[in-house]
Amino acid sequence: MTKTVGELCKQIKGIYNLNGSADTVITGISSDSRQIEAGYLFVCISGVHVDGAAFAAQAVEKGAVAVLTTKHLDLPKSTVQIQVPDIHHALEDMVPFFYDYPGKKMRMIGVTGTNGKTTTTHIIAHILRAAGYHVGVIGTIHALIDDEELPIHNTTPDVVELQHFLALMQEKGMTHVVMEVSSHALALNRVAGIEYDTAVFTNLTQDHLDFHKTMENYVAAKAKLFQSLTAADHVKENKTAVVNIDDPWSKDILNACHCKVLTYGVEKDADLKGSNLKVELKKSSFDVVGPFVNVHLNMNITGLFNVYNTLAAIGAAHAEGVDEATIDKAIQTFHSVPGRFELVEAGQDFAIVVDYSHTPDSLQKALETARAMKPNRILAVFGCGGDRDKTKRPIMGRIGAELADIPIVTSDNPRSENPETIVEEVEAGVKEGLKPGQHHEVIVNRRDAIYRAVELAQTNDIIVIAGKGHETYQILNDGTIHFDDREEARNAVHALHRGDK
Numbered sequence: 001m002t003k004t005v006g007e008l009c010k011q012i013k014g015i016y017n018l019n020g021s022a023d024t025v026i027t028g029i030s031s032d033s034r035q036i037e038a039g040y041l042f043v044c045i046s047g048v049h050v051d052g053a054a055f056a057a058q059a060v061e062k063g064a065v066a067v068l069t070t071k072h073l074d075l076p077k078s079t080v081q082i083q084v085p086d087i088h089h090a091l092e093d094m095v096p097f098f099y100d101y102p103g104k105k106m107r108m109i110g111v112t113g114t115n116g117k118t119t120t121t122h123i124i125a126h127i128l129r130a131a132g133y134h135v136g137v138i139g140t141i142h143a144l145i146d147d148e149e150l151p152i153h154n155t156t157p158d159v160v161e162l163q164h165f166l167a168l169m170q171e172k173g174m175t176h177v178v179m180e181v182s183s184h185a186l187a188l189n190r191v192a193g194i195e196y197d198t199a200v201f202t203n204l205t206q207d208h209l210d211f212h213k214t215m216e217n218y219v220a221a222k223a224k225l226f227q228s229l230t231a232a233d234h235v236k237e238n239k240t241a242v243v244n245i246d247d248p249w250s251k252d253i254l255n256a257c258h259c260k261v262l263t264y265g266v267e268k269d270a271d272l273k274g275s276n277l278k279v280e281l282k283k284s285s286f287d288v289v290g291p292f293v294n295v296h297l298n299m300n301i302t303g304l305f306n307v308y309n310t311l312a313a314i315g316a317a318h319a320e321g322v323d324e325a326t327i328d329k330a331i332q333t334f335h336s337v338p339g340r341f342e343l344v345e346a347g348q349d350f351a352i353v354v355d356y357s358h359t360p361d362s363l364q365k366a367l368e369t370a371r372a373m374k375p376n377r378i379l380a381v382f383g384c385g386g387d388r389d390k391t392k393r394p395i396m397g398r399i400g401a402e403l404a405d406i407p408i409v410t411s412d413n414p415r416s417e418n419p420e421t422i423v424e425e426v427e428a429g430v431k432e433g434l435k436p437g438q439h440h441e442v443i444v445n446r447r448d449a450i451y452r453a454v455e456l457a458q459t460n461d462i463i464v465i466a467g468k469g470h471e472t473y474q475i476l477n478d479g480t481i482h483f484d485d486r487e488e489a490r491n492a493v494h495a496l497h498r499g500d501k
């Protein structure tokens with residue numbers, strides 16, 4: 001896939017200044033100097049940490065033949081410089097064009113909401129595959145092209161990486177792409193140039209207020225996905241919004257929709273209504289009733305929140321034309337998402353659940369689900385991420401104290417912050433939620449916290465280790481170390497059985 005500088009510049013809707021030959025052939029685009037290959041256009045993005053322009057010379061050394069920049073750079077004369085006032089606007093115009101708009105050649109399904117995106121995208125992909133389609137997935141854990149796994153850095157990658165993934169997917173014969181669309185991505189236009197066919201809203205609760213500042217801004221970012229279904233330059237037909245009607249913010253989402261709408265829920269009247277939920281530790285069942293479905297579903301995942309995710313996935317699959325029998329069969333063979341209410345079994349007589357709940361609502365849902373299993377006691381090991389919404393810390397602390405018997409506060413990716421300060425802020429909320437005589441602990445080192453929970457656990461207790469789920473790292477001020485809650489929990493049980501101190 002190549003384009004000339006001239007062809008790319010033609011796409012720019014605003015003003016630009018071209019310094020160099022318009023006939024220069026561009027073989028690839030990247031905003032990361034470390035990814036540059038011969039013939040590439042290097043995009044200089046001024047980030048939170050550094051200004052990408054500082055890496056332009058390095059990019060040229062690696063083979064970049066052109067740069068997209070806001071200011072003239074001191075580079076070899078042979079390097080083409082495309083100067084624009086706003087890099088992001090220019091990227092939106094140029095990048096989807098460079099890749100020949102791959103999103104227009106596949107069915108695009110976008111899932112947004114505070115919680116449940118990863119789970120819902122995985123269930124949708126599973127159903128579509130069962131229906132015989134080739135499915136690409138883009139989200140928090142990885143990108144998938146059928147079953148080929150590619151690493152990913154953001155839940156929704158920036159416009160360059162995203163279009164690159166889509167181009168690869170289209171080249172490899174994918175018919176559908178199911179992707180998480182984060183609020184950051186919508187606010188920062190990472191999904192520019194993508195035309196969605198089906199869009200799902202899971203829910204909206206507090207998170208990311210460091211970035212969005214208010215819940216109103218947060219929902220406005222989410223609503224952009226649904227507005228995009230009706231944008232004037234979108235040509236595909238049969239677009240559907242699949243909306244959780246039980247969520248109070250669904251009103252704002254519905255206001256943004258001028259396409260077909262399919263609602264789902266368990267409380268209010270909905271096109272897809274779930275009822276009669278029965279939960280066990282490893283499975284659950286419920287009924288789904290609606291105009292196109294009337295089925296009793298048995299699932300290998302558990303919790304009320306997964307009923308919502310499954311209803312959302314059924315809605316999206318229906319919108320994509322999959323029949324009820326295929327959906328029913330596919331749900332029975334869906335086996336969980338790594339790190340989402342994942343059980344760790346190491347021969348202990350209590351349960352250990354590793355879960356990715358890192359928001360107030362998801363922590364509440366995870367602990368309520370654990371309570372529904374009627375355990376002896378719940379021990380919750382949790383913390384909050386550094387360089388993220390600080391206002392959620394005491395709220396999560398309170399939830400941990402109110403819904404677990406023994407809350408154990410620990411670290412979860414402190415990043416550039418002091419871990420001691422973060423746990424103190426979480427503990428402040430714990431103290432508000434504690435009942436008289438209720439025990440709690442604060443153990444900054446996450447490994448020690450997990451080992452302590454295992455040491456305290458008794459027969460028929462449940463330990464919920466929340467926040468990191470599938471993550472295999474801990475991001476600390478001085479670097480990232482390998483860390484996997486599942487491994488740590490297993491090792492802790494083995495150590496206990498060996499009688500290690």
Ligand SMILES: CC(=O)N[C@H]1[C@@H](OP(=O)(O)OP(=O)(O)OC[C@H]2O[C@@H](n3ccc(=O)[nH]c3=O)[C@H](O)[C@@H]2O)O[C@H](CO)[C@@H](O)[C@@H]1O[C@H](C)C(=O)N[C@@H](C)C(=O)N[C@H](CCC(=O)O)C(=O)O
Nearest residue numbers: 031032033045047048049050052055154155156158182184
């Ligand atoms: C706040 C934010 O969104 N930051 C994103 C931003 O990073 P940044 O501004 O810090 O970039 P930087 O490190 O200063 O670098 C600036 C530029 O120099 C370039 N560079 C840098 C170093 C080098 O050697 N060479 C080089 O070319 C970088 O590639 C970049 O283009 O640009 C990076 C490249 O696109 C993103 O990976 C990064 O996401 C960071 C990792 C992040 O944590 N983002 C979170 C807040 C986020 O976006 N989360 C959402 C929501 C998740 C959810 O569902 O809850 C998501 O979609 O992931």
Ligand SMILES: Nc1ncnc2c1ncn2[C@@H]1O[C@H](COP(=O)(O)OP(=O)(O)OP(=O)(O)O)[C@@H](O)[C@H]1O
Nearest residue numbers: 114115116117118119140305355356357362365366
């Ligand atoms: N529909 C839901 N409502 C509330 N909580 C949920 C829901 N689905 C999952 N959860 C909880 O949220 C956690 C994260 O789930 P999941 O990874 O599917 O969400 P996500 O929206 O992709 O998160 P992220 O914003 O990190 O990408 C789960 O481990 C579970 O505890």
Ligand SMILES: N[C@H](CCC[C@H](N)C(=O)O)C(=O)O
Nearest residue numbers: 358384385388412413467468
């Ligand atoms: N997508 C979320 C993931 C949070 C995961 C949690 N372990 C943390 O580090 O806070 C974020 O970037 O805010």
Ligand SMILES: [Mg+2]
Nearest residue numbers: 117118140155
């Ligand atoms: Mg996710």
